[in-house]
Amino acid sequence: MAAFWQRLWKDRWAYFFLAPSLLLFLVFFLGPVLWSAYLSFLDYQVFSTRWVGLENYRRLAADPVFWLALRNTFLYTLGVVPLWLLKALIVAALIFPFARPIQTFFKSAFYLPHVTSAVIISLIWLWIFNPPFGLLNYLLSMVGLPKVAWLGDTRTALASLILMQVIMGGGSTIVMITAAMGSIPAHLFEAAYLDGATRVQAFLWVTVPLLRPTLLYLVVMGTISSFQVFTNIYLMTEGGPQFATMTIVYLIYDTAFKQFQFGPASALGVVLFLVIFAFALVQYRFLGSEVEY
Amino acid sequence: MERRGVIEQQEDQGRKRTPWRLPGTLRIPGRFAATPGQVAAIAVLIGAALLSFLPLYWMVITALQQPTLTVQLPPEWFPKAPTWQNFAELFGRPLLGRWTLNSLIVAGGITLAQLFFSTMAGYAFAKKRFLGRGFLFWLYIGSMMVPAQVTLIPLYILMSRLHLISTYWGLMLPSIAGPFGVFLMKQFMQSLPSELIDAGRIDGCSEWGIYARIILPLAKPAMAVLGIFTFVGEWNEFLWPLVITNTSEMRTLQVGLALLQDEMPMAWGVIMAGATYAAIPMVIVFLSFQRYFLKGLTVGALKG
Structure with a gap:
């Protein structure tokens, strides 16, 4: 026991440097995470909180809105992440052969929407999607197409949000992919070209496989952030029309801060975490294997 | 394939490590002898960049447009009479x-x-x-x-x-x-x-x-x-x-x-x-x- 205290005393400076951050982390991050799991088993009221076991989860499973939200969140992610990555890959491949200044110019151009907030992007696109006066319907009318309700139609609302996210996003992805491309040794390409590969073939069979660790990282990060989509929904559709754009995080917000049902909302949070965790695991399985060069 | 000038090639050899480049491509700017592929690449890039830039442009244009003209069709891509009126109203808000x-x-x-x-x-x-x-x-x-x-x-x-x-x-x-x-x-x-x-x-x-x-x-x-x-x-x-x-x-x-x-x-x-x-x-x-x-x-x- 004495040896234990001696060890702690010997390391005292390490704990001194760690303490402020660790204290904040425990109180305002890790503690709340655990508390959230606990809350999901409670019927939480200000004056009468009681343990209800799995009741909150049972109610979720019986709630059609929850399943809609889960489905929409999946569809949104499945729409956004692959398109996003495809766009970034193509742009990175096109940018890469050019000299530094041109690369920098295009990277900046694609990055700029990335520093404008989700609130601003949402407001702009609310205006662009506006059915009578918006830019998008005007452009459609110029080529003779009829007006579309975009966010107001159950068939197009979610697709509109995906479209917006794909057009505005991808800036940081492009930067990371070009950086990873730069670290691929040139002799691999020389070998491919000597063997008679075309540029497209070299890209598909040399570049893309070697980018796998970067792509895996980007898929996992993109999935996590797409699963958390909230601001766009809050400002543009509030989950409507008829729950067509209801997502998990918006449902958490709605359940907790509009209906003040903290227990069920916490259960939703736990489900969100489990879904994200499962997705990340599957992605590591399928895309994970080590790449050496 | 390679259409680089002699001087440029010598320059490249002079450098210790030439950055890898797709064959048949040239650095731009430099001597301008871009291949059709490069021109196409630039065109696609500019198109895609404009697409994600257009919404931001539209935000600024709408902000500078006279309120009565905001909802007219067809919209003005370059406002003929830009105004600070919208900003004045914005800054007039109390908080x-x-x-x-x-x-x-x-x-x-x-x-x-x-x-x-x-x-x-x-x-x-x-x-x-x-x-x-x-x-x-x-x-x-x-x-x-x-x-x-x-x-x-x-x-x-x-x-x-x-x-x-x-x-x-x-x-x-x-x-x-x-x-x-x-x-x-x-x-x-x-x-x-x-x-x-x-x-x-x-x-x-x-x-x-x-x-x-x-x-x-x-x-x-x-x-x-x-x-x-x-x-x-x-x-x-x-x-x-x-x-x-x-x-x-x-x-x-x-x-x-x-x-x-x-x-x-x-x-x-x-x-x-x-x-x-x-x-x-x-x-x-x-x-x-x-x-x-x-x-x-x-x-x-x-x-x-």
């Missing part, structure tokens, strides 16, 4: 200055605190051996997988018990506690040579002195990256400020802007003026620290 100040205080405060606490903890994890080190670092890493919304409700309850709802502390504390900065700093400080620390100790530097006078100056590049990304991220943050503020005075600019749209739903000119106003500081930050944005992301990212 805009307060919201801007709140955003500055919150984003700035979080950034400073993050820098201070993350460098300290990052230093401990990178350069010190202590009991529980592996486990604690694993906790930090593991918690980066947890979506922030999971902590939303417990944090709200916690803040209400601490009477911190609608206060600067309530707005700032959860973001100060985030684990990412510690991870970033640990990754960077690991690459600093430990001999410097030993040398400092031999020269009689105190433990605090080693951190403050040796480690911190060397960590400046990583601190710049963390600082810039934290500031931009927090300036743009929406969900937590929305939940934790219930008085108009304590709203941040983003929340204020979102509620402005509720208050004057059809006034697109004023709303776009507000969006432009909130975007400008971040565009300035981006343009001034461009190289950090275009390089910084790879600091601490997975390597291979």
Whole structure:
């Protein structure tokens, strides 16, 4: 026991440097995470909180809105992440052969929407999607197409949000992919070209496989952030029309801060975490294997 | 295939390591002999860049357009008579200055605190051996997988018990506690040579002195990256400020802007003026620290 205290005393400076951050982390991050799991088993009221076991989860499973939200969140992610990555890959491949200044110019151009907030992007696109006066319907009318309700139609609302996210996003992805491309040794390409590969073939069979660790990282990060989509929904559709754009995080917000049902909302949070965790695991399985060069 | 001039080829050979380039491509600018493929590539790039830039352009144009002309069809791509009227109306709103100040205080405060606490903890994890080190670092890493919304409700309850709802502390504390900065700093400080620390100790530097006078100056590049990304991220943050503020005075600019749209739903000119106003500081930050944005992301990212 004495040896234990001696060890702690010997390391005292390490704990001194760690303490402020660790204290904040425990109180305002890790503690709340655990508390959230606990809350999901409670019927939480200000004056009468009681343990209800799995009741909150049972109610979720019986709630059609929850399943809609889960489905929409999946569809949104499945729409956004692959398109996003495809766009970034193509742009990175096109940018890469050019000299530094041109690369920098295009990277900046694609990055700029990335520093404008989700609130601003949402407001702009609310205006662009506006059915009578918006830019998008005007452009459609110029080529003779009829007006579309975009966010107001159950068939197009979610697709509109995906479209917006794909057009505005991808800036940081492009930067990371070009950086990873730069670290691929040139002799691999020389070998491919000597063997008679075309540029497209070299890209598909040399570049893309070697980018796998970067792509895996980007898929996992993109999935996590797409699963958390909230601001766009809050400002543009509030989950409507008829729950067509209801997502998990918006449902958490709605359940907790509009209906003040903290227990069920916490259960939703736990489900969100489990879904994200499962997705990340599957992605590591399928895309994970080590790449050496 | 190669249509480069002799001089350029000699230049290339003169350099120690020629950067890899697709065969048949030329550096631009240089001697202009772009291949059709390059012209097509540039055209596609410009098209795609314009597509994601157009919405921002449209925001500025709508903000500068006369309110009566905003809803006319066809719209004017270049307003014939631009006006500051929308901005005047925006600045005439009572709380805009307060919201801007709140955003500055919150984003700035979080950034400073993050820098201070993350460098300290990052230093401990990178350069010190202590009991529980592996486990604690694993906790930090593991918690980066947890979506922030999971902590939303417990944090709200916690803040209400601490009477911190609608206060600067309530707005700032959860973001100060985030684990990412510690991870970033640990990754960077690991690459600093430990001999410097030993040398400092031999020269009689105190433990605090080693951190403050040796480690911190060397960590400046990583601190710049963390600082810039934290500031931009927090300036743009929406969900937590929305939940934790219930008085108009304590709203941040983003929340204020979102509620402005509720208050004057059809006034697109004023709303776009507000969006432009909130975007400008971040565009300035981006343009001034461009190289950090275009390089910084790879600091601490997975390597291979």
